[in-house]
Amino acid sequence: MISIYQVFKIIFGLIVSAVMLSFLVQYSGIYGGTQADVNRGLILKNFMKTAQDVYMTGNPTNFTDFSRLEFDLTFRGMSDPPVIKSNTGFVPDTPVRIPLFFYPGRKIFIDRNYLDYGFWKFYFVEAVPEMIVIFTPMVVSDDGLMEDIVRLFPSTTYFTPKVKFGFCYEDELIGPCDTEFCERDEFRNKLREQGLLFSFPECTASLSEKYRPVTISNSCSLISQGICIEPPNTDGIGYAYLSGSRYLYKDPIDLVALIIGGEEEDMFGTPLGETLYKYKNRVFRERLLLASKIFSRRAILLSPGSECESDYTNFASALNSIQGTLSESDYYTDPYSVRDLLDELNQAESHYDTLVGKGCEYII
C-alpha cells in the first residue's frame, strides 16, 4: 500500500521534473538558435574578409562555409552602405565596402577583375556560385561583344565551383570544348580561333537556375528567356533586356552585372540582375568621381612651371567634364550622358597617355 507521503513524492517529482525539463528545453532551443545566429554572423564576416583580401591582392579563392548552415542571403546594393542581409535568424547586416558582384550560393568562387581607363582602374570582385553562361549569338558579327563579356568573368581553372561557358542551339546545349562546357580562357581561345561561322536560332531549351542564358540579337522584343543584348552602336552604347525591362549599357561590366544577377527576384520582386546593374553604376560613379576630383586637383598642382603644363591643363579639364557628367546619380540611364561620359573618359585616357609619353607621369 502506497502511503500519502510516497504519492506526494511522485507528484512533486513529476512536477519538478516537468518544470526543469521544459525550462531546459526552452533555454537550449534559444541558446542553440543564438549560437547558430552567432555562427552565421561569423561566416558572413569571414566571407567579407575573404572578398576584401581578394580585392586587395587579386588572388582568387573559393569560399565554402555557406554550406555549413542554412543561409538565405540578399544583396542590398542600393542601401547606404550596401549590405548583405541574412533573412535567416537575427544576424546583423554585413556592410560591403568594396565593389562586389555577389550571387548567393552554398559554395562561392571569388575573383578580382578590372576595367582599365589609363589614368584609373575600376577594380571589382565577383563572388559567384557554380554558373554556366549559355550564349545564343543570333548575330554573326558579334563575337567581339561575347569576348568582352567573357573576359570579365572569373577564371575558375584549378578551383571549384566552376564558371563555364557554352552555346544554345534551339533546344540543344553545346559544349564547345570536346562537347564539354569551357572555362573562361578555353572559351576565349575557341572564340579567337574559330570565330562565329553562322548565326544561331533562338534558344528554346529549358534551363535550371545555374544556367545564365544570354542572347545576342538585333531585336530582343521576342526573346523571353534570360538576358538579351542588342549589339552596341558606334559609340559603344547599347541596350540589354532582362525580365521585360530595358537597361542601357556602356561597358561590359554593366552586362556582367546583369548576367551574374540574372532573373531571380528578391523579396521586393526586383531581379537581382537589376540590383547588381544599379549597384555597379553607383559604385562606379562614386569611385570615378573621387578619382577625377583627386587627379584633376593634382594635375592643377603640378601644372605650373611643368614642361607638360598644357597637357596637365587638358587632363584636368577632361576630368572636370567627367565630374559634370557624373553630377546626376542616374546618369547611366540617359544615352546622351553616357555617350558624353565615354567620350570624356577617352579624352582623359588620351591626355594621360600623352603625359606618360612625355615622361611627366607614371603608368598606373
Added chain:
Amino acid sequence: MTRKAQHSIMEYILLTFFIMVVIIAIIFFLTGWQISQTQLEQEKTKMDRAFWLAKSFLSSQYFVKDNSMFDDAKLTAASDLRCEELEKVFGYEWFAEVTLLGDFTETWSFCKRNKNYTAYTVPVNIYKVTEEKVYLGTLKVGVYY
C-alpha cells in the same frame, strides 16, 4: 511520523532549489560567455577594419604611386576634399594621417575628429613628385568608436 514527512519534504524542496541554482548558474555562465565573446568579436572587428583600411590606403590608386609608396601630390589633392567624399568609398567613422619625416615634418590628414579611436601606425614611403625623391614617413589609420 508527521515530523519525519515534513523533514523529507523540506529535503526535496532544498534539493530542487539547489538543482535550480546550479542550472541558473550554468545559464548565467553561458550567457555571460556568449556576451563576452560578442564583445571580443566587436573589438576584433574594429581592429580588422583599421588594419584593412591601412592596407587599402597603402594600395589605393587615389593616394599611391606604387604599393606602399604615397604620391605627395595625390595626398595634397585628396586632403583638400571633404571627408564625406572619401567616406563614400572607404566607409564611415575612420581617419588617416600621413606624416613625412625629415628635416621638416609635413602631415596630410583625412577625416580627423576629436573622438576615441583604435589605430595602427605603419612606416611608409612618400614620393615627392616635384623633387622625384622618396622620403620616409608614417601612416596612422584608425577607426572611431
